[in-house]
Amino acid sequence: MTRSYTFPTPCDFHVHLREGNMLDLVAPMTAREFGRALIMPNTAKPILTGLDATRYRAEILDVVEEADIHDFDPLMTIKLTKETTPDTILGAGEFVIAAKLYPEGVTTNSDDGVKSVRDLYPVFEEMQRQDMVLCIHGEEPGVFVMDREEAFLNRLGMIATSFPKLRIVLEHVTTAAGVQKVHDLGDNVVATITAHHLFLTLDDVLGSRLHPHHFCMPVAKRPHDRAALLGVALAGDRQFFLGTDSAPHTKDAKQCADGCAGVFTAPVAMPLLLDLFDSQNRLAELSAFTSSNGNRFYGGRPMRKLATYRQEAWKVPSEYPLDGSPMNYPACLVPFRAGATLAWKRKE
């Protein structure tokens, strides 16, 4: 008998959908697995205003509807830069529910990130007033890579203390220290956890061979850090929920002398999580991690529609070709767990 599991349609509270032919390829993948997703604003031409976000949202919905998916709910964000003002927040409009802070230079397309976080305090003030969520890539620039997240936690604490009603997300938490800090700061501070950080440590990136498709920012940390992430995710801890940070880059941009950071998990994150929660006898906590905790925090409607995953072996493609790339030099995306056989699959 095939086992199956039905639960509220999962949501991804941190995803990169990109633009152009990349958007065409990856947006339907996300929309097939997730009923709702928080769309990151660090596109090549960044999403800086409510108008940008409204246009980008329409573009995403066009692509998804073209793929015959009609119930996807993209939640929009804008990127904070040194040009952002309280008026940007006031005029952000109905679709923008969060603004994203990238400390300068720590991740993809963050060269226009923010150097002095304090300069943004008037913006945070307005966000607190408007009840807009602050999403933070929590790594301190200039610090040794393994210490960058922990070094940022004091700054996180200062922001949370200065704006006690501002809702804050420490995105893609990777350390035990980060988990502890979120607990310490209380209910207005939460963290997303990616799927891949539940499976990887630095050993899987460069412990014997080099695995570019396991390389992302923040980098996977130590075994005890991974254990801390698993602890709160599998417990359904209400301060933690899924944000895959699925971050597609072409194979050539990953497997080269100067490779991009990012793990592309959109098509595999949920099957992997089903397997993980099932193997730990925690399927009952899955929907807390993949929908209710995030929706409660963001104030979204609970997911009424259900999703069913079945235990059915399938092989992850070794790559996904990108339309519109040159015939003689086709570009493609390599997903996390390329070529592996996964145990769970969403029922159409």
Added chain:
Amino acid sequence: MTRSYTFPTPCDFHVHLREGNMLDLVAPMTAREFGRALIMPNTAKPILTGLDATRYRAEILDVVEEADIHDFDPLMTIKLTKETTPDTILGAGEFVIAAKLYPEGVTTNSDDGVKSVRDLYPVFEEMQRQDMVLCIHGEEPGVFVMDREEAFLNRLGMIATSFPKLRIVLEHVTTAAGVQKVHDLGDNVVATITAHHLFLTLDDVLGSRLHPHHFCMPVAKRPHDRAALLGVALAGDRQFFLGTDSAPHTKDAKQCADGCAGVFTAPVAMPLLLDLFDSQNRLAELSAFTSSNGNRFYGGRPMRKLATYRQEAWKVPSEYPLDGSPMNYPACLVPFRAGATLAWKRKE
């Protein structure tokens, strides 16, 4: 006026020359920069006996002489495996001056490495009797990648204490803890330091982008670890000397989904070291690091021939083509600092 610096011809006390067309390409590069080199035995078909080493030495000399270099002195090693016996050591012959221990599975071609180091104690006993040097890849298998070297140091201490007259090299030391342990263990224990570990930390491997040509085992560690290596190298500390661990792999084997560990430094190590020691006003200590410390430890003749390097800008090739690879899919090697302009060059 062009500055130049003349000093005893440098030696490389840890280098991988490989076999076949790779050997043809890299052996002359090493022989042009180094008058003497300790040749690692972990070829695809490993060097396990004196006979293997004698044959491999002849092959190396053939290649080097073919390149019109007639004064290269390859020092040979054998690889310790679970099949190695005291008789292997007794019969190793005149060219083998060291035997190399690879704890299982931690580096390239070490799958036949040694699981229980204690099983080799009779072999170490014979090595001590014959005054053969023990070279160790000092990483403890199964430990988190950043902790592997430090976790091995107790074992190093046990070997050194059990065989007080055995001369031991902790190869390619990468940590401050390793440097300290070598100091603590006294004159019969030394360490080699690579050129690249004097320049890199983990930040240069994956601190923002992924740099496969900076990836090696042991991986580059923290800033304070690099500082400890620089401290002893620039001081000419007699327990430390150059072993480049130049480890060529084809570009395809490096820039792929499952990349090989190893940094190919043969053509650039000495120019980089000239620049480093010069910039720190330590040129006077260079020959301690690059020849006298190693020769004193190994009991080799001092280098009588001199080498001159001139301050002359040159651009490191982006790659070196390998002869004999398919015309439509040429293989090549990417050197450390590919495409960079270096300040020093050896005078022909």
